Amino acid sequence: MMGLGKEKLLLLYKQMLSIRLFEDRIYQLFLQGMIPSTLHQYQGEEAIAVGVCAVLNEDDFITSTHRPHGHAIAKGIPMEKIAAELFGKVTGCCRAKGGSMHIGDYSVGMLPAIAIVGSGIPIANGVALAFKLRRTKQVVVSFFGDGATNNGSFHEALNMGAIYNLPVVYVCENNFYGASTHISKVMKLENIADRASAYGIPGVVIDGMDVLEVYKVATEAVSRARDGKGPTLIECKTYRYSGHSRSDPANYRSKEELEFWKSRDPIVLFKKRLFELNILDEEADKQIKSEVEREIEKAINFAIESPSPPLEIALEDVYA
Ligand SMILES: Cc1ncc(C[n+]2csc(CCOP(=O)(O)OP(=O)(O)O)c2C)c(N)n1
Ligand SMILES: [Mg+2]
Numbered sequence: 001m002m003g004l005g006k007e008k009l010l011l012l013y014k015q016m017l018s019i020r021l022f023e024d025r026i027y028q029l030f031l032q033g034m035i036p037s038t039l040h041q042y043q044g045e046e047a048i049a050v051g052v053c054a055v056l057n058e059d060d061f062i063t064s065t066h067r068p069h070g071h072a073i074a075k076g077i078p079m080e081k082i083a084a085e086l087f088g089k090v091t092g093c094c095r096a097k098g099g100s101m102h103i104g105d106y107s108v109g110m111l112p113a114i115a116i117v118g119s120g121i122p123i124a125n126g127v128a129l130a131f132k133l134r135r136t137k138q139v140v141v142s143f144f145g146d147g148a149t150n151n152g153s154f155h156e157a158l159n160m161g162a163i164y165n166l167p168v169v170y171v172c173e174n175n176f177y178g179a180s181t182h183i184s185k186v187m188k189l190e191n192i193a194d195r196a197s198a199y200g201i202p203g204v205v206i207d208g209m210d211v212l213e214v215y216k217v218a219t220e221a222v223s224r225a226r227d228g229k230g231p232t233l234i235e236c237k238t239y240r241y242s243g244h245s246r247s248d249p250a251n252y253r254s255k256e257e258l259e260f261w262k263s264r265d266p267i268v269l270f271k272k273r274l275f276e277l278n279i280l281d282e283e284a285d286k287q288i289k290s291e292v293e294r295e296i297e298k299a300i301n302f303a304i305e306s307p308s309p310p311l312e313i314a315l316e317d318v319y320a
Pocket of ligand 1: 066067115116117118144145146147148149173175177178179244
């Protein structure tokens, strides 16, 4: 299966499940008032973060958005550090200075997430330019939404990435909405990937619900970037099951639309595939699920028991 062994396939499955169950559990805790501020959740989009990050080395970097929990888990930030950050605890990956929308950890190659829509793309270029000048062979992946591709920053960044042949891959998570606005109201193109041709780089449309397809296309794009051949734009068609943020009931979309996408759930589809390949059965599936649940509970307990940040650190990490 695309050079992927049984262990790696099961790891992809476990990571997708970790993101789904982590997000579901975090939502419950949010409803209990245990998490300050709002959340932008990743349920439904798991195959993208997992399929792409599975191709990357630990010292490759990603940039993320206001919807970063899935990217963080897939890039390898321990769930303890993510949960603690969400709870505003000093043991969080940004020592409680980031919160949900700024999750990141340099030690595993994730820049603190950038919630200004579209702004992560030029920043990814900057990191990629540094890698290029240092000749390190590291690659950067920039994740962003469909909405971000209507920002000037997207267009400037793609042009610049193209002309400098930067080692960067642009991954668009097209979930068809920017907040409450359907994509058809803000874009005449059917495929965002078509925009790549304006900058002379490859643009590919893929099924963002199929983790193996994501993995395959990301493998090609990352190799291309690593070999100095420049960027690729990958458009992943996907859907977010939640509203835009947790204060959004998503009344602007139909039940049928949501049901359609849920019938193509990335985890269910991949589970079916693994069953067919005799890599997974009900027993093993149960085991993986309970292992994931245990890890999540451990992470949440760690977050709850961790101390709040001391006042003294408020002025640390501040440039003057
Ligand atoms: C420059 C800028 N404009 C507006 C916002 C408010 N805002 C936050 S997320 C969002 C929608 C982004 O949609 P998309 O890029 O498709 O990402 P998705 O939420 O669908 O993952 C908006 C308008 C912002 N954070 N930054
Ligand atoms: Mg969107």
